[in-house]
Amino acid sequence: MTDGSHENVPSRQRRRFPGLSSRAYEHPADRSALVALRRLSGFDTVFKALSGLLPERSLRLLFLSDSVRVSDAQFAHLNGMLRDACYILDLEQVPSMYVTQDPKPNAMCIGLDEPIIVVTTGLVELLDEEEMRAVIGHEVGHALSGHAVYRTVLLFLTGLATKIAWIPLGNVAIMAIVTALREWFRKSELSADRAGLLVGQDLRASMRGLMKIAGGNHLHEMNVDAFLEQAEEYEAGGDLRDSVLKILNVLPRSHPFTTVRAAELKKWAESRDHQRIMDGHYPRRSEDKDASVTDSFRESASHYADSVRSSKDPLMKLVGDIAGGAGDLGGKLRDRFGGSSGGTGGAGRAGEAGGEGRTASD
Numbered sequence: 591m592t593d594g595s596h597e598n599v600p601s602r603q604r605r606r607f608p609g610l611s612s613r614a615y616e617h618p619a620d621r622s623a624l625v626a627l628r629r630l631s632g633f634d635t636v637f638k639a640l641s642g643l644l645p646e647r648s649l650r651l652l653f654l655s656d657s658v659r660v661s662d663a664q665f666a667h668l669n670g671m672l673r674d675a676c677y678i679l680d681l682e683q684v685p686s687m688y689v690t691q692d693p694k695p696n697a698m699c700i701g702l703d704e705p706i707i708v709v710t711t712g713l714v715e716l717l718d719e720e721e722m723r724a725v726i727g728h729e730v731g732h733a734l735s736g737h738a739v740y741r742t743v744l745l746f747l748t749g750l751a752t753k754i755a756w757i758p759l760g761n762v763a764i765m766a767i768v769t770a771l772r773e774w775f776r777k778s779e780l781s782a783d784r785a786g787l788l789v790g791q792d793l794r795a796s797m798r799g800l801m802k803i804a805g806g807n808h809l810h811e812m813n814v815d816a817f818l819e820q821a822e823e824y825e826a827g828g829d830l831r832d833s834v835l836k837i838l839n840v841l842p843r844s845h846p847f848t849t850v851r852a853a854e855l856k857k858w859a860e861s862r863d864h865q866r867i868m869d870g871h872y873p874r875r876s877e878d879k880d881a882s883v884t885d886s887f888r889e890s891a892s893h894y895a896d897s898v899r900s901s902k903d904p905l906m907k908l909v910g911d912i913a914g915g916a917g918d919l920g921g922k923l924r925d926r927f928g929g930s931s932g933g934t935g936g937a938g939r940a941g942e943a944g945g946e947g948r949t950a951s952d
Contacts, residue, residue: 604791605868606678612735614872615784617854620735623774627740630770637743649742650686653706657688665689668714671723672707675730675789685733687726689714695803697725699732700742707733716807721799724790731785737778744771783855788867793859797852804848821853 607614627633653659660669668687676684685705692710695717699707707729717725732738747768787796797814805812824847858864866872 604674604678604789605870606680607788607867607870607872608680609874609876610680610734610788611873611875611878612731612781612785613878614867615731615781615788616735617777617780617784620774620777620781623777624740627770627774630767633767633770636747636764636767649700650706653686653688653690653708657690657708660687660689665714667719668709668722668726671719671726672730675723675727678789679727679730679734679785681730681734685730697729698741699729699738700745701738702742705733705738716802717799718795720790720792720795721802724786724792724796724799726786727789728782728786730789731782732778734785735778735781737775737782740771740778741775744768744775747771779851780854783851784858784864787855787859787864791868793856796855800848800852800855817849818853818856821849824849825853 658664660672662669668689672687673684675681683704685699685701685707687707687709689709689711693712694710695713697707697709697713699705707726709725709729713725714722732741747764783796787793790796794814797817798809801812801814801817802809804817
């Protein structure tokens with residue numbers, strides 16, 4: 591860790607959030623996925639074992655020996671952004687931060703006892719100052735939320751699963767935990783994007799950064815509105831087969847798709863919850879011990895219900911129809927899988943849909 595003292599050093603004045611609790615910006619899906627992860631059979635046992643075995647000291651020595659540590663003497667502009675982000679989110683201890691040589695734009699926050707932020711040269715070279723400020727705020731948000739521990743476990747288990755893949759059934763249990771960790775981490779990225787916006791306080795910069803990560807440094811060829819239209823087309827397009835393919839495409843990923851992140855962040859930026867935080871009305875860390883778990887569950891359940899109701903995705907619409915007790919679900923399945931509109935009865939159509947559904951899955 592670097593010295594915990596820091597001061598506000600932004601290129602322009604930004605609001606600060608003293609005592610901010612991570613509950614203020616955490617996405618409901620993030621909390622729900624983390625609860626589900628902790629309930630996964632065997633996770634507690636694996637997590638406790640790894641917490642004592644993971645080579646954290648080795649990890650720190652690796653970055654110390656083979657990367658550049660951000661400080662007043664090295665990458666001073668990044669150091670200023672890091673200290674400013676910690677000041678705005680009121681993170682008392684400033685994490686160590688390293689720049690590592692890698693042409694692929696990426697950043698991460700890892701560590702068990704103390705978080706470490708790592709950014710690649712590809713990212714530093716791709717983003718301008720305000721875009722980079724949002725990314726650093728994103729990683730500081732991970733640190734404030736305590737995400738670094740689970741991210742470290744995910745990295746270790748992913749490598750372990752690859753090493754033992756040749757053993758029959760040897761990696762089945764580990765891959766179950768890795769899959770659950772990835773699902774949580776994708777949701778945690780939505781929370782950290784919100785933290786990045788609270789730090790940068792410039793939605794356009796956050797949008798530009800996400801577009802660059804998706805399409806490179808060609809802003810003159812890109813348009814925010816058109817980029818967001820892609821997210822809407824991705825969510826609404828196709829039939830149930832496309833919905834299944836979306837799920838299969840996202841499973842191996844550690845991050846949500848970039849257009850989806852942009853749409854989620856824009857939606858939150860325009861919400862009453864975001865405005866209340868900017869006005870100084872937000873949960874404090876001093877109140878965390880009194881926070882109701884039941885209220886968190888209720889908020890998460892409400893979020894998912896609203897998501898299902900408002901989603902344009904064919905699978906989510908079907909889920910809403912089932913929850914609403916809609917009739918002729920066999921016909922709906924057939925129609926949404928792209929079957930013909932012919933047929934004489936609900937039962938017959940259900941049989942046809944079942945056959946088509948199996949073909950689509952195969």
